[in-house]
Amino acid sequence: MxxxxxxxxxxxxxxxxxxxxxxxxxxxxxxxxxxxxxxxxxxxxxxxxxxxxxxxxxxxxxxxxxxxxxxxxxxxxxxxxxxxxxxxxxxxxxxxxxxxxxxxxxxxxxxxxxxxxxxxxxxxxxxxxPTQTLTDLLTIKREKGHFDGLTVGFCGDLKFGRTVHSLITALSRYENIKFVLISPQELKVPSYVKDLLKDKGLTYKQTTDLDSVMPELDILYMTRVQRERFFNEEEYLRLKDSYILTPEKLKTAKEDLRILHPLPRVNEIAVAVDDDPRACYFRQxxxxxxxxxxxxxxxxxxxxx
Amino acid sequence: MTIDSIKNGIVIDHIPAGKAMLLYQYLKLDGLECSVALLKNVPSKKMGRKDIIKLDEVIDLNWDVLGYLAPDCTVNIIREGEEVEKKRPELPERLVGVIACKNPRCITTIEQELPHIFKLANRQKGTYRCLYCESKA
The missing domain is CATH 3.40.50.1370 (Aspartate/ornithine carbamoyltransferase)
Structure with missing residues (x-):
C-alpha cells in the first residue's frame, strides 16, 4: 500500500x-x-x-x-x-x-x-x-517556472516549523539551490536538516539578520513562531516578534521575489504587504x-x- | 590486578574506557548466574585505556547492543581454555527495543505498546534516528 x-x-x-x-x-x-x-x-x-x-x-x-x-x-x-x-x-x-x-x-x-x-x-x-511541501513546490513552479538555481530564504521559526524541514528536504534534491536560513539563535533548524544539507554538499547560510540577505533572495518563505510548540510561554513571548515583514523591509528585495507563507500568519507579515504583487501566500x-x-x-x- | 582465566566463556575486549558498566546494563548481564568480571581502565597499547568484560559461560549476546555501544570491541569465545572464535560487532541497521526515544513530542511517549525503533542514519558517524520522529538517539 x-x-x-x-x-x-x-x-x-x-x-x-x-x-x-x-x-x-x-x-x-x-x-x-x-x-x-x-x-x-x-x-x-x-x-x-x-x-x-x-x-x-x-x-x-x-x-x-x-x-x-x-x-x-x-x-x-x-x-x-x-x-x-x-x-x-x-x-x-x-x-x-x-x-x-x-x-x-x-x-x-x-x-x-x-x-x-x-x-x-x-x-x-x-x-x-508533506502536502504543504507539495503545495509550496507547486507554488514555486507556477510562480518562478523552475526550481534549479534559486536562492531560497527561510525566515522565522526554523526549529519547530515542520513545513520548513519538509521543503528544505524536498528542494535539496534539485540542482544548485542556495539556502538562506534566517532565525533567532533559539529557533535554528534542527541538526538533522543541517546534516542533510552538509551531506549533499549544498550551499547554505545561517543568519539572524533578514535585512542583510533580502537582496539575494528569489523566494522568501516566512513562518509563524508557533505558540503550541513551546513548553514555556515566556520563551514564546520573547521570540514571537523576531521578524515582521513590512513594505519598508521589502525595498531592497528583487522585483521578482516571491513571498510564501504556509499560513496562518499572526503578525510576521504586515497586512500592507498583501497588496504587493510579490506576495503569493493566498495563491499558495x-x-x-x-x-x-x-x-x-x-x-x-x-x-x- | 589479575582475574582467573576462563575455561568456557566470553571475553569482550577493547571496550572504550568507561563503557563497560553501560554494556553490562544493556546486555542485561545482571540476570546471569555465572561469574561476570568487569575490568575498567585497563592499560591498552591501542586505546590508551580500555574496559573488558569476562563471562564464565558462553551465552547469546545481543549483537545490536554491542554494535551500537561498542562497535570497535572484540568478542572472544573461549572453549576448554582456548580461544575458538573472535568476532567484531557491526553497526546494526535498526535498533529495536534497545534505547528509548527522548523526544517528548514523539508518538512513542503516548503509545506504550509501540516498540522503540531507531534506524542507522549515518554509518560514518554512527548516528541513529528514531523511526517515527527522526530525533537523534
Whole structure:
C-alpha cells in the first residue's frame, strides 16, 4: 500500500507528475469533477487545523467524493485511549483513503504501518507536513517556472516549523539551490536538516539578520513562531516578534521575489504587504487544494480503488 | 590486578574506557548466574585505556547492543581454555527495543505498546534516528 508520510516517499519525477496533474486540474476542473464519485476520504484531525483540513475536504468534494472524519482529538476515540493503529484499522472499514494530522510526531507513520488504505500525513507535531511541501513546490513552479538555481530564504521559526524541514528536504534534491536560513539563535533548524544539507554538499547560510540577505533572495518563505510548540510561554513571548515583514523591509528585495507563507500568519507579515504583487501566500493556499486533488487521485489509483 | 582465566566463556575486549558498566546494563548481564568480571581502565597499547568484560559461560549476546555501544570491541569465545572464535560487532541497521526515544513530542511517549525503533542514519558517524520522529538517539 502506497502512503505519503514524508516528502521523500515521492521521487522528483513523481512530484513533477503531481504538479502536472494539478496544473491540468486548474485548467480543466470539469474533467476531474467526477473522478472520485463513490469514494470517501477520512479526515482524521487529532489537532486543530483550518487550512489543511478544509483544503483536503474541498479537494475531495471537487473530485466528486465524500468526506468523513473528525476535527479534534476530543471527538475521536483516542480520547478513550484507542491507539493510532486501532483507529486506522477501524477507519479502513469505512473510507478509501485517510488524511491524518496528529500532535505527536510519527503518528501517521504508525498508522501507515497498520493501514489497509492509503494514509496521507497532514502534519505530525513539529516533524513533517508533506502536502504543504507539495503545495509550496507547486507554488514555486507556477510562480518562478523552475526550481534549479534559486536562492531560497527561510525566515522565522526554523526549529519547530515542520513545513520548513519538509521543503528544505524536498528542494535539496534539485540542482544548485542556495539556502538562506534566517532565525533567532533559539529557533535554528534542527541538526538533522543541517546534516542533510552538509551531506549533499549544498550551499547554505545561517543568519539572524533578514535585512542583510533580502537582496539575494528569489523566494522568501516566512513562518509563524508557533505558540503550541513551546513548553514555556515566556520563551514564546520573547521570540514571537523576531521578524515582521513590512513594505519598508521589502525595498531592497528583487522585483521578482516571491513571498510564501504556509499560513496562518499572526503578525510576521504586515497586512500592507498583501497588496504587493510579490506576495503569493493566498495563491499558495489555493494551490494546496489542487495539489491535494492530484495526490488523492494518484494514491487511490495506485491502491486500485 | 589479575582475574582467573576462563575455561568456557566470553571475553569482550577493547571496550572504550568507561563503557563497560553501560554494556553490562544493556546486555542485561545482571540476570546471569555465572561469574561476570568487569575490568575498567585497563592499560591498552591501542586505546590508551580500555574496559573488558569476562563471562564464565558462553551465552547469546545481543549483537545490536554491542554494535551500537561498542562497535570497535572484540568478542572472544573461549572453549576448554582456548580461544575458538573472535568476532567484531557491526553497526546494526535498526535498533529495536534497545534505547528509548527522548523526544517528548514523539508518538512513542503516548503509545506504550509501540516498540522503540531507531534506524542507522549515518554509518560514518554512527548516528541513529528514531523511526517515527527522526530525533537523534
Amino acid at each position: 502506497r502512503h505519503l508520510i514524508d516528502i521523500l516517499d515521492l521521487t522528483t519525477a513523481e512530484i513533477d507528475e503531481l504538479i502536472e496533474t494539478a496544473n491540468d486540474i486548474i485548467q480543466n476542473p470539469a474533467a476531474y469533477a467526477h473522478k472520485c464519485e463513490g469514494k470517501k476520504l477520512a479526515a482524521l484531525f487529532f489537532e486543530p487545523s483550518t487550512r489543511t483540513r478544509l483544503s483536503f475536504e474541498a479537494a475531495m468534494y471537487e473530485l466528486g467524493g465524500h468526506v468523513i472524519g473528525f476535527s479534534d482529538a476530543g471527538n475521536s476515540s483516542s480520547a478513550k485511549g484507542e491507539s493510532v493503529a486501532d483507529t486506522i484499522k477501524m477507519i479502513g472499514c469505512y473510507a478509501d483513503i485517510a488524511a491524518m494530522r496528529h500532535f505527536k510526531e510519527g503518528a501517521p507513520l504508525v498508522a501507515a504501518m497498520r493501514s489497509d488504505i492509503p494514509v496521507i500525513n497532514a502534519g505530525d507535531g513539529g516533524h513533517n507536513h 493556499a489555493l494551490n494546496g487544494k489542487f495539489i491535494r486533488m492530484a495526490l488523492i487521485l494518484k494514491l487511490l489509483e495506485e491502491a486500485g480503488k
